[in-house]
Amino acid sequence: MNPSAPTLAFVESPVQLLNVLEWAHAQGAAPSGGAPLLAGVPRQPGRSAARPGRAHAPADPPHPQAPPHPQAAVGPQAPAGPPPPTAPAAPHASAAAPAPDRLRIVVLPPTDPMSRGQLRRMAGLARDEGYEVRWQEARGSRLAPLRALAALARDVRAARRIVVGDPFSRYVQLLLTLVRAEELVVVDDGTATLEFAAQTARGERLVRWHRVGRGGLTARLCELAYAPVSATARRRFTPAAGTGRRIEVFTSMPVGVHGTMTLRVNDFAWTRARFxxxxxxxxxxxxxxxxxxxxxxxxxxxxxxxxxxxxxxxxxxxxxxxxxxxxxxxxxxxxxxxxxxxxxxxxxxxxxxxxxxxxxxxxxxxxxxxxxxxxxxxxxxxxxxxxxxxxxxxxxxxxxxxxxxxxxxxxxxxxxxxxxxxxxxx
Structure with a gap:
């Protein structure tokens, strides 16, 4: 794998994009180089995409210099507040800070207007931080997922690390079938992270906690057709010793890790430093x-x-x-x-x-x-x-x-x- 290839992050919700920015801050990730872009991000009429509107807050404060953070897999220490979950130290951690990784962010937006509006504003904040953001439509029509897959395939294969916001997403799981990177990072997608850690530990199929199975013939046929993709994703998320694959979970949730999986605590250091x-x-x-x-x-x-x-x-x-x-x-x-x-x-x-x-x-x-x-x-x-x-x-x-x-x-x-x-x- 080319060591100069960037880290590629896939997000489908505003919170996932926030957590990618938090992970990048904790990791010391750098912009991908060149002028930061908002490739394809639709602007809200009458408002700059780079500056989110706010109805209940004063103008943004200037960017403070973020304090340095240790680069261990167990995340940076918050000055006060909740104690971080315990986790094994990452095998690749070292006392010296590594060179920053180049990060590119791909937004796979949902169709509902509220989510798209928040994602547009979060994309503006990411650009303010210097990151390239690509807006890739993957929903809305039968052919949209295939078109997006074709558009992203080359970058997915070339990435040295993949960051995902929702391991339960079927589209993310489909992208994982193209991944060659040996390192995969799951940034917190909320309470679902608890189920993700538990299900991968037990070797179970990844199913959202609130999902109820439906017994219709069409649904069963779809599940059967999708089974190979789901199985590939499950293997990606459960690395065995000696395979060389590394999984990191970046979360605020009290999850337990297993196998060769490592944990980094999301203590919202970027949010506290920025606002x-x-x-x-x-x-x-x-x-x-x-x-x-x-x-x-x-x-x-x-x-x-x-x-x-x-x-x-x-x-x-x-x-x-x-x-x-x-x-x-x-x-x-x-x-x-x-x-x-x-x-x-x-x-x-x-x-x-x-x-x-x-x-x-x-x-x-x-x-x-x-x-x-x-x-x-x-x-x-x-x-x-x-x-x-x-x-x-x-x-x-x-x-x-x-x-x-x-x-x-x-x-x-x-x-x-x-x-x-x-x-x-x-």
């Missing part, structure tokens, strides 16, 4: 989830839980998840009086730039693990409200209740709100 500290309001902010949209939690029960939290904590704002439906958000606003905020960047950046409440309450989700890192030293209290098993829908995965409980219980440096404090109608 804030935020101005704090006197109130409480609630963080929304897409548990209703994914069919896990009943919509009426969710609304009642949000109403109870609003009354109990005096909440004034609700930060919507990018996948929450407008109809659901209108119902929440009418029932609670909450101001609905649709962030134009991932919540970790929105909270760090501020203003943000002195208390932030969320249901079990990624942010109860990431916000304590991003908001270290700011005085913000992060709290997690448990999900009552009675709130789950009849179509929810059998694993859903236990998984959500584990997400809440494993969060560090957060307050826990028992389910009794936010009763749902029943």
């Amino acid at each position: 804030g500290p935020p101005r704090l309001t006197r109130g409480t902010d609630l963080v929304g989830t897409s548990l209703v949209e994914t069919g896990v939690v009943d919509a009426d029960r969710y609304l009642e839980a949000v109403r109870a939290l609003t009354l109990h904590h005096g909440a004034t704002r609700y930060f919507a998840h990018r996948r929450e439906s407008p109809r659901k958000l209108r119902a929440l606003s009418e029932a609670t009086g909450l101001e609905i905020v649709r962030p134009d960047l991932p919540l970790e950046l929105t909270a760090r730039r501020g203003p943000i409440g002195r208390t932030v309450v969320s249901f079990p989700s990624t942010v109860v693990h990431t916000l304590p890192y991003a908001l270290t030293g700011t005085g913000v209290t992060v709290a997690v409200c448990e999900v009552d098993p009675a709130w789950l829908t009849g179509s929810a995965s059998p694993r859903a209740g236990g998984f959500l409980a584990a997400v809440a219980e494993s969060a560090r440096d957060v307050q826990r709100i028992p389910v009794q404090a936010a009763p749902a109608a029943g």
Whole structure:
């Protein structure tokens, strides 16, 4: 493999792109060289793609000089906050910092407008940091995935390292069939990282925790046709000793690694160096989830839980998840009086730039693990409200209740709100 070949990162969501920037900061990765590009990134009408809009924060602060970080596989130490998970040291770690790796970022955008808008703004931040960003449409038509695969094949084969944001993505798994690089990095894709680590340790097929199998003939035929691709991805993500392949997981989640896999802690050092500290309001902010949209939690029960939290904590704002439906958000606003905020960047950046409440309450989700890192030293209290098993829908995965409980219980440096404090109608 050509040592001068770049590292190639594939992202499909705004949070994945943020975590690639965090990984690059921790790794000491450098731009790919030449003028930074936003190749093919569509601009929002009337707004520069390089500068994300912000409805609730002052102008961006100047770029501070980021502090140096150790290059060990167990990530850099945060100045305060949650203790990092334990992990074996990387076999390639050394006292001397290696030369920076060249990084190119490929965005494979979804079709929903909110995700695309946030990705466009995150791409602008990546360009501000000097990285090349390529916007590659891979959805929207039957031929789009094949066209994207053909367009990316040469770069994928030439890359010396591959960084992926979602190991469960079928398109990412398809790209892995072309990969020749011996090093693969998985940057945190939220709570799914917990399942990824557990499933690869057990040698299981990679399946999202909230997914429920459907028994239709067409679905079974599709699964059968896709099985070789899925099996190849599983082998890529579970290296055996002596193969020379290396897997690194970069995450804020309390995952356990196995085999020759190594762990680097994402403590959001780039976010803390780049933004804030935020101005704090006197109130409480609630963080929304897409548990209703994914069919896990009943919509009426969710609304009642949000109403109870609003009354109990005096909440004034609700930060919507990018996948929450407008109809659901209108119902929440009418029932609670909450101001609905649709962030134009991932919540970790929105909270760090501020203003943000002195208390932030969320249901079990990624942010109860990431916000304590991003908001270290700011005085913000992060709290997690448990999900009552009675709130789950009849179509929810059998694993859903236990998984959500584990997400809440494993969060560090957060307050826990028992389910009794936010009763749902029943």
